[in-house]
Amino acid sequence: MDILFPITPTHYLALSAILFGIGTAGVLSRKNIFVSLMSLELMLNAVNLSFITFARIHGDLTGQVIVLFVVAVAAAEACVGLAIVIALFRLKENVNVDLFNELKD
Amino acid sequence: MIQYQAFLPEIWLVGAAFLVLIFELFYKSNSDRGLLKAVAVVGVVGALLSLGCELGCVSGGCPVQACCSMGTTVPTAFGGFLKTDALAAFFKLIILLATLLTLLISFRYFKANPTFYVAEFIAIILFSAAGASVLTSAQEIITLYVALETLTISSYLLAAFMKKDKSSNEAGMKYLLLGAFSSALLLFGFSYLYGFTGTTVIADIGKALATQVSSPLLTLAVIMIVAGLAFKISLAPFHMWTPDVYEGSPTPVTAFLSVASKTAGFAAFVRLFWVGLSVPALQPTWIGLFAVLAVLSIILGNLEALPQRNIKRLMAYSSIAQAGYISAGFLAGGQLGLTAVLFYLFVYLFANMSVFLAIAIVNGKTGTDQIEDYAGIWKRSPLIGVVLLVGLLSLAGVPPFAGFSGKWYLFGAAISKGYTWIALVGMIFSVVSLYYYLQVARQALVSEPKDPSPIEMNWVERAVLVISVVFIVTLGFWPTPVMQMAQTAASSLFN
Numbered sequence A: 001m002d003i004l005f006p007i008t009p010t011h012y013l014a015l016s017a018i019l020f021g022i023g024t025a026g027v028l029s030r031k032n033i034f035v036s037l038m039s040l041e042l043m044l045n046a047v048n049l050s051f052i053t054f055a056r057i058h059g060d061l062t063g064q065v066i067v068l069f070v071v072a073v074a075a076a077e078a079c080v081g082l083a084i085v086i087a088l089f090r091l092k093e094n095v096n097v098d099l100f101n102e103l104k105d
Numbered sequence B: 001m002i003q004y005q006a007f008l009p010e011i012w013l014v015g016a017a018f019l020v021l022i023f024e025l026f027y028k029s030n031s032d033r034g035l036l037k038a039v040a041v042v043g044v045v046g047a048l049l050s051l052g053c054e055l056g057c058v059s060g061g062c063p064v065q066a067c068c069s070m071g072t073t074v075p076t077a078f079g080g081f082l083k084t085d086a087l088a089a090f091f092k093l094i095i096l097l098a099t100l101l102t103l104l105i106s107f108r109y110f111k112a113n114p115t116f117y118v119a120e121f122i123a124i125i126l127f128s129a130a131g132a133s134v135l136t137s138a139q140e141i142i143t144l145y146v147a148l149e150t151l152t153i154s155s156y157l158l159a160a161f162m163k164k165d166k167s168s169n170e171a172g173m174k175y176l177l178l179g180a181f182s183s184a185l186l187l188f189g190f191s192y193l194y195g196f197t198g199t200t201v202i203a204d205i206g207k208a209l210a211t212q213v214s215s216p217l218l219t220l221a222v223i224m225i226v227a228g229l230a231f232k233i234s235l236a237p238f239h240m241w242t243p244d245v246y247e248g249s250p251t252p253v254t255a256f257l258s259v260a261s262k263t264a265g266f267a268a269f270v271r272l273f274w275v276g277l278s279v280p281a282l283q284p285t286w287i288g289l290f291a292v293l294a295v296l297s298i299i300l301g302n303l304e305a306l307p308q309r310n311i312k313r314l315m316a317y318s319s320i321a322q323a324g325y326i327s328a329g330f331l332a333g334g335q336l337g338l339t340a341v342l343f344y345l346f347v348y349l350f351a352n353m354s355v356f357l358a359i360a361i362v363n364g365k366t367g368t369d370q371i372e373d374y375a376g377i378w379k380r381s382p383l384i385g386v387v388l389l390v391g392l393l394s395l396a397g398v399p400p401f402a403g404f405s406g407k408w409y410l411f412g413a414a415i416s417k418g419y420t421w422i423a424l425v426g427m428i429f430s431v432v433s434l435y436y437y438l439q440v441a442r443q444a445l446v447s448e449p450k451d452p453s454p455i456e457m458n459w460v461e462r463a464v465l466v467i468s469v470v471f472i473v474t475l476g477f478w479p480t481p482v483m484q485m486a487q488t489a490a491s492s493l494f495n
Helices: A009-029 A033-058 A062-092 B004-024 B034-058 B086-112 B118-137 B141-159 B166-197 B202-210 B216-232 B241-248 B251-276 B283-305 B311-332 B334-366 B382-396 B402-416 B420-445 B459-477 B480-491
Strands: none
Touching (some): A033 A062, A062 B141, A062 B166, B118 B141, B166 B241, B202 B251, B216 B283, B241 B251, B334 B459, B382 B402
């Protein structure tokens, strides 16, 4: 009796694609800048998942090493992002993307 | 053994950046930090010299034989992940010259907008240049990704650098959100490339894909890579961040983004697509995509530039259009197209940088970037008037300036591969672009100044402006030496 059907790499890839889609939708639609940054992290982690899956399929360690690099880069990105959010919050007292309208045509 | 010649310029840049940060500790908060500026300039000049030496050795024409310990072999490092061939060296030359000019612009900018964080600014510029420089010799997608992120994460910081200024912060935030988003797209594409081929080395990806038939997932990966990188070089329709970021960022940063960042983006494009993805299954897809992006950028960039009143915003739209022209040469590819791309980037460097230096000097005096305040600049400083005229006409591609020969080669390459329609669109919209470029020149040269007080500049700035103008004019009449360099560089990709 196979209640838990075998989970294949394809399932992981599908999960990664779904997560990536959720992240993309989040970045493009949310107004709160923190949620946007979180969605960005979600996108990067979806990419990590697919790298790991491919590393598993190929039996190759490169894919796993890449993930470490991506995590490091994502940390740097989040760090810079939050620093800019703090600077903006000091000036605007708000973190809503729609209020950043200093620059426009 | 690691052949450190492969990344000698980066060692200079990073070394100078760390020295600047260390020396900063010994300064009182309100001194002018002359030593730091000197260290930064020495770092970039050192990088340029080591690059020149390496380039001379590879082509067998180095006058100083002592520096050619390796003869004419192309230096590689880290198991072939970095390879500084003539193509990388040419891109590095453009990036380093742009960095040098950015430093010069930033010294002028900080005289007018004092900040406590000059050392940090200089250091981040140097780190960012080091990232761009590594990117040009990366032979492997993860090296390429990390180098690209070193460049762009530093750029986010630079764009948001004036932290008391709302528009600078907003520019940084917008750049970060869209830049990180595009990096994620790029990386997702990379993960599928890795999945299909099992390798991250660009040349091996090309070999593995050569026998592959086209599949929807592979096409999707390529589309994502094109989209992710098109953000970085601001090709329409991925250009919406460009005007805001260019307007809000400090002027030196705008100059850096418009030249160094774009050049690095094209370096990534050339390696990734003409080495890795130049396979029968994929080539029609991405060439088609690029054709659409190039034409859209040329049309949208030029049309949206027409009503602009702020010169930095105008230059942003102009740079979108320029990216479109360069893409026309890029998609033609081959020896001819890539030579044209390299030559045009070199010309674009001088035209854009001299115009941005002029903008920074004018802004330092008048405190505004509005085009109407450029009225009668010619009477206040004849040199700035000449620079604006020559630089902008060169960007528009008017003979006899270098921009004309550059566009000639780009469109010639496009026509030779059968993309006549792209070349036609490019030519028609070059004429449209004359309108807004001449609008600025007309203000500068014809109108009467509201405030006739002269605009002063120091001898370095004057020398740089004069040299840029001389370069733009000479390259228009006599492009041969730079063309030969570009040809050598382009051919190094194919052997």
